[in-house]
Amino acid sequence: MPSLFSAISSQMQTKMSDATMKSPSLKEGQVLLGKIKQLHVNQLATVQLGSHQLTAKLEAALENGQSYLFEVETAGETPTLKVIDRSATSNVKDQVMQLFKELGIKPTKSEAQFIEDLINDHVPMNKKDVENLHQLIKQNPSKEGTQVIKEMITKRLPLTETVFNALNSTKEASQSFQQQAVDLLQALRQQPNQSQVLNQLQDKLQTLLKFDQPVSQTKRMNLIEQPTNQMGKANQSIQSQETSDISVQSRSVDINNATAENAGRLSDEQQTLVSRFEKQIPISNKQLFQLNKAINTIEQNMGETTVKQLEQLQNALQSEDVQVKLKAQLPTNLAQDMDRFVASPEKSKLDQLFPELQRITNAQFQPAEKEAIFSKLNRVVDQSPSVFSVKDQFLIHMKDYFQTSGLDYEHQLAQNQEPNELSQPPLKQLLMQALNESGPQVREIETMLNQFTNQQLSTIQDHPNFIHVATQIPGMFGSEQAIDLEFYSRKDEEERIDSNYCRIAFFLELGYIGETMIDMNVQNRMVQVTVYNEEDLSAVLNDYKPSLEKGLDDLNYKLGSVYYKPMPENTNDLMIKPDYQNSSTTSNRLDVKI
Template identity: 30%
Template sequence: MNIYRTQSEQVLKTAQVNKQLKSGQIIQGKIQQLYPDNKAQVQLGNQTLIAKLEAPLIAGERYHFQVQRADQMIHLKVLGERLTGKAQENITQLLQQLGLKSTKENSILLLRLVKNGLPFDKKQLSKAIQLLGQKENGRLAQEVILQMITRRYPMKESIFQALYTEKTTQQSEVMQNLLLKLREDSAAMSNNKAILIARLQSLLYGTVNEKEYVLNNIRSDTYTESNPFFQVLKSVGVVNSDLSLSSWKSMWGNASVSSQKGKDWPLNVTPPEIMNILKNLLANKQEVMQLSLELLAKLQKRSQSSATNSETREIQAQLIKIAALLHNRVDLRANYQQFDALDIHILQRLETLSNPSSYVLIENIIKNMEIGSSHNLPGKHFLNQVKHYLSLSGITYENDLLNKINQPQTVKELLISMIPQSDGTVHELATKALNHLNGLQLQSVFETEHFIQTAIHIPAYKPGINKDLKIEFESKKTSDGKIDPDHCRILFYLELKNLNETIMDIHIQQRSVSITVFNDNEKAKLQVAAFQPLLKTSLERMNYHLSGISFKPLQDKPNISKQIINHYSSSSYQGVDYLI
């Protein structure tokens, strides 16, 4: 049976289908009606098409077809005889024709592919069966295989492991287990391990008050090889320039935040003052870098020859200028300005201040702190937490590399570099964490020509949230390929301590918002009703109108994965004619 274009306006649609159907792929179809001139109406998947027959087929019967060629004209070969009314017999026959074992698991997988109208080839199915045998949870493994074929992923073990790990573990659990193990191995702490610990802590627990935050950064820094935060604090005069690294590390063994300036806090600068100094430095980045570079050149020149009094005064003036940009406290300015021009310490300070990587570190410290500063504004805090996760997790790692977007070292980047150098439990946990991130990435975006769906998973970082938070967005694409904020759908999947499983399904049409809450707890209605006036007012501020909130039991919850399959099927074969 060959597939012809019977009308000129169907040329574009035929081209679109040819991109989906590939040589060797198999799909089930039904001959719905026979026409004169050896033509027939054929149903393939969810689509009805017109075909010209070159094989004697019977109206009303189903057949398995294999793609022989998929270029300007698609050729389908009929596999075996017409199908019987018994699905199991048809599947067994197809497995035999493909030379594959007719086991219960293989039959169930193949039956699900056929029922969903998904095309597949023998090599793909053989690899899928091989992967299926690796997992005890066969049903879940089948879900992963079905998803891989639905989304046209290569049938590779790495992709299978990533998706399977994501479905069988919670991101927060995986991160927590890895974090605990890394802390146990602190004796063999490397720079990357220390940064990874800090990243995991930040993603799991969010940010805390300034005192705890500064202390956590200092303690994490003591485990690194280069101790960049220590060097930055030295460069701005918070730490005496002659303090050794070993003395610095020993200072923090018993340090706590219970007393900001007492014996438990070994600095004469409070954590809020440290944060202000860092903010001042970042705000005056260009000027401080320029002054530091100029001073370095002058000091290096001075070390080679005697300097005049005017040159010395000029150097002193520039140091005073830098100090004024950093500090409001007079004592700190004075401490910063006391130096011997030939002393190595002043050169180290200026080298740190002229180094761009110092400012990347400071920017990340300040940004992470600011995410937690809005804890009294839940909405803003939540949005910041999402941005924080996208920035540090590595969920956009490859895209950032491709587009040369400068980001701080992410969890994924650190895992990739650490796994080859690790072994034992650390290697196992790090691999699982990387697989989980890869699984999330693979499911983060699904799109067709006119439709887009995105998903974000945020670790359960707040008390009362028992599992990771999942958010899905779906809509037709705008002209620039993005989600349309005026016409879209947003779903929140929550597992709450008191209300248990809860799904919020938000539909937006012409900026009118309707919300359906899926929950089996009667208390949910009371909880939502209490916040409805605030929600209505907040939406109006953003030029949205709340049209209503309804409640349904969880048994009526939406099945997004099924909708994705339908999108796949409908976008694959629409309006195309075949020759069989």
């Protein structure tokens, strides 16, 4: 539902920007429109930039009350601003034309208006950006093209033809991720004598599409033979048998309680992985590393543990987030022991607690093994879905997708990270390598590569005071529809996501109840949930309320309220309140417990 998603996104981003934006962060070379509010001595002045004011040093005598186009010469606490056109009588249009003249550009009327609108909207840019915008507009002068270019500069994306093509082709594409993958796989299968890269790409696509699974193999082969416009229905038919036991009231099912048929399908290795998965605590890799390091140090020096070593463990346990996650797996008496140890780290308080901390940390998945583990767990989901709750099926699918797709491939290259010897090349890497090999499948490869690039560029927008994350997970659970996730987060003192203040939006197409939006708003760890749908779901939501309260309480959150609201015809009526917004989440259909 792209129209609904875009409408809500725009409202949320505007409201959060208004609510959280502090003084603007200026950079050298930036071009901006400012109004002189008051002149001071020593060439200082109070300048209005949009809705903010600051004190700046001017390089020329200017008139009070006039608006000028400035270039930032030096940033800092008191920036130095150089006026581009000193004429006090010139309007913004004339000053923009003067900027073009300095750059040696002869713009068209529409191009000049485009840049003027950006400047009036206080979109950050510098002279190099104006030159790049000129080239992009020159090559893509259509109305649709300028809309893509505006999105690029507004979101501060690189102003290159590659980025433009990625955004533009994705907007024009009518196919889902699954459809594109099926088309590419079909093209690869029709090409004999393939290279190693193309063979790897074919294997990767088969794995992602689950065409390499034994379940319903004949039906899966029928899918790839279906015409493209029938792909969604065929895929839904194929998956329906595998997810027939997933109902609206799905609940967590431990492997020991799974049906004999499902449990019998699992190998010893799979049962071990499922058992370990149930023992995972959702903390960051950094937190887990610090906890492991402190525990291992004490274990190696158990007879001669020093105060410094005990304090190291105390520091690893200081985080409220870590404490809450650990206490969920500790008996009440040991949870109290942990509180006493954190308050005053003494070895005697670890007698019973320490073995339990070792047990919990030893069961955690290590970063180097996560890719292989979640790939195997995803196979368990296909093979025996009732082993996991629907929520856990989603989490497994999401983690597997992010780790095998290669959405962070370029980041890993920039960080000089060596690939795990046991891991397979991610899909993004294989697509880039395959594009260099000429062949009849080039068009399909370019289409998928553009979609990946677009998703990478649009997933995270980092603003001075908040973080915006929006992404799409390919369809699952028998649905050809993807799930759109979006959240906004106020930054905490350490520039990280503030989990006490969250705003999460799920945009879903559900098989049972159709178009649905779930809005979760967290304020000081108090959660308010609003579900939008055409059908009145009040009774169903009331049934979920007790389990939702308990689940949130286990995570040290409190449920404030659960509301149903009808899906309005006008998306502007979906008013997102202008609170500080954030998110850290699990995405859910109504079939899933949040």
